[in-house]
Amino acid sequence: MSSTPMSTADVDVVVIGAGVSGLTAARRLVAAGLEVAVLEARPEVGGRTMLSRIRGITIDRGGQFLCASMHPLLALLDELGMATEPNQSLRDPQARDVWFRDGERSTYVGDLPPLTQQATAALLAAMARLQEMSDTIDLENPWDSPDAVELDETTLGAWLTANVREDEAIYLLTALFSLACVAAPQQLSLLFALWFIKGAGGIEGMGGDVDMTVVGGAGSIGLRLAAELGDRVHRGQPVAAVAHTADGVEVTTRSGAEFRSRRAIFAVPPSDARAIAFHPHLPSARTALQSQWQQHAVLKFHACYDTPFWREDGLNGAVLSDIPVAPIVFDGSPADGSAGILLGFLGLHGPRLFGGNDPALIDDEQRLKSEIVAALTTYFGDRAAEPTEVVVHNWAVEPYISGVLGATPPGLLSAYGDALRTPVGPLHWAGTETALRWSGWISGAVEAGERAAHEVAAVLRPG
């Protein structure tokens, strides 16, 4: 019943997934003198980064922000001759953030919105306690941390409810994790949350320090890498089956193309590897990891204006709000100020910051856009009411991408975390989910791609 093979290729390494992780791995392998084929299910490369244009201006529909502690990404950008620039919302230290809560709008300068003294104290105490707990986590093998099982038995949400008395403090911590992990605190294993903090270099570094973007868009990283790799990258080739022995791998795509290699690197989230039939089947722990892995999704919007008019009002374009269609907003204007762009993130359903939206609203693009514009008008005044264009990218419904950020629910990391990176014979695992630092982010993708390429090169080009 299977299709006739369309083509057969023999290479040293097949890389599955042409996101930043897979492309980085491929680049390292090519540099090591190995023959590589990269298979991408989608018509385009870049994975969860994606370049787009509004009225001639380049924007990132996907991952975008970075910071000084993201060494693997910064080093790659350097190699590629690509530059970074400050997050536009941070360019003027005197400009004010908008804080919108319970129908009240206020503005402030600095790191923290105006809180009561009690809330500030509660926030700082909770952050200190989370940092202290995070310090006990084993970054490389979080499942070996003291109390790993107990920490993995509960959620960050339950911990916040039990340990933080002030709602505003909980709210800000929810915002922090909603941005960093896309998931709501009640979806995150406490062990995972503490491990993520450790990988981000500390809870202080998770939030305000994410202060840069990539000149030309983070989506151009994948395009640059793919251009270098040329016809080694095969687009529109979802992998159907992978046969593997100790000596080699045979990958068959859904269109019937076959690739034989000595090693394979899977640069996809564990949950996306589930769609592939493995012969022989993967070890039980790896299969369980894939089966129970969760990816969380988010929507990103860009609203375009002729000018960054909010700057005239002393505002920097940043918003933290409880209006669920636009809870988090930044200035995404081009650096030359030739247009004004407000970008923001929103979640789907659920009770928390990133999840207060009616699912039906999410799927009604026109209504969603007009509610986003209404929220922006609440934050920035009437001039926000007439954008020249609004685009919304819904990462919840991408074919071949089961969500933008992985975050483990209780019980998963302690039980099967070890299967995240452990190779299975000739099969190696990349993807940002396998990174130790900034897992889920672009820098994690680079770290993971390089680590997997290193593993493979050490076997195929020993010494």
Added chain:
Amino acid sequence: MSSTPMSTADVDVVVIGAGVSGLTAARRLVAAGLEVAVLEARPEVGGRTMLSRIRGITIDRGGQFLCASMHPLLALLDELGMATEPNQSLRDPQARDVWFRDGERSTYVGDLPPLTQQATAALLAAMARLQEMSDTIDLENPWDSPDAVELDETTLGAWLTANVREDEAIYLLTALFSLACVAAPQQLSLLFALWFIKGAGGIEGMGGDVDMTVVGGAGSIGLRLAAELGDRVHRGQPVAAVAHTADGVEVTTRSGAEFRSRRAIFAVPPSDARAIAFHPHLPSARTALQSQWQQHAVLKFHACYDTPFWREDGLNGAVLSDIPVAPIVFDGSPADGSAGILLGFLGLHGPRLFGGNDPALIDDEQRLKSEIVAALTTYFGDRAAEPTEVVVHNWAVEPYISGVLGATPPGLLSAYGDALRTPVGPLHWAGTETALRWSGWISGAVEAGERAAHEVAAVLRPG
């Protein structure tokens, strides 16, 4: 790049998945005079039920047990002229269970193993409290229950740790949920656990009342249904793509076969629908549900002996133990006593009852079997050391089945539970995961199949 269509069929309803749920749905639709095609990814029908043989004796490698509160299943068995028989471990009320803890073996008669008075009191108090909380749950729409969000923010494991002081009581409750939901308490949203209790008719009914098996094996239900449906069932046809409009559905399988229908019923777990490309894409809430859904897996073993020798020692073959390769054992002998079979369940990794096993052991079949036999020998003496045959079925690594029981982690049921059953245009959702009662069990599969068939028939055959 796509394959040439191999065949095209036009029917009223395509049913995807030939487990008990899909086959039940198809049977109801055929009875309503509708034309049906059932597409099954695997070479055989039955889904998570599966008939097999040891030395000529029929055994169930998959789902097997049932009880008096499973009305949809009992009614179906009745219609099919199939009979039930008592769980062999319950046939002699004077025979003793084995209780093995901390290296100590003891035996007891009755519902509860020998506990300290404090542990018994703690167990009964915890059960009463869980029952009381469960009484507040809205069975049909658990996300509308009072405190749904708070209950969905934490895990049953965290609740047990915080509310039950006696380890032995926690242990028995862990055993109860490990059997009923396959997941460890720390993997279960508390809201889900309470909702499951409600659907099982109360916490008393979850455990000891599951007291029957199907004569000829539960796996014969699917075989009987498929035999009735004849060539309407298409095996080895994994679905690749589903195009849908308000008026109809076009289903393409991976081999290129096409089926056009007015409605489709998906009788697969939400996590398995993820492998299908939908055009247009599914609503965001449904996609998030599929993306975040978790299935949990278990292994089942049968050890065969010439006679049920343990009965001579006054034992009923039932064991509750902390040896992780054989924590739960029952007498699975044929009713005529012509052989002795001990069957049991074990989990993969993790700290709890069903999860204490080293992943490497799980994947080493010979070593696993010998450790199982060693445990049985500990429970039943030297005669258990020489089985005529041992078979182990690992449900963690089945192609096309992402685990045997679904159980939602924190934050999922309250946010996206509504998408479990809500049709999307002409697409309807069956599978035991969508049942209100005994979700995850065979009876839930029947309930869900009938409900989905009813939805579809009401549209296609109004009045």
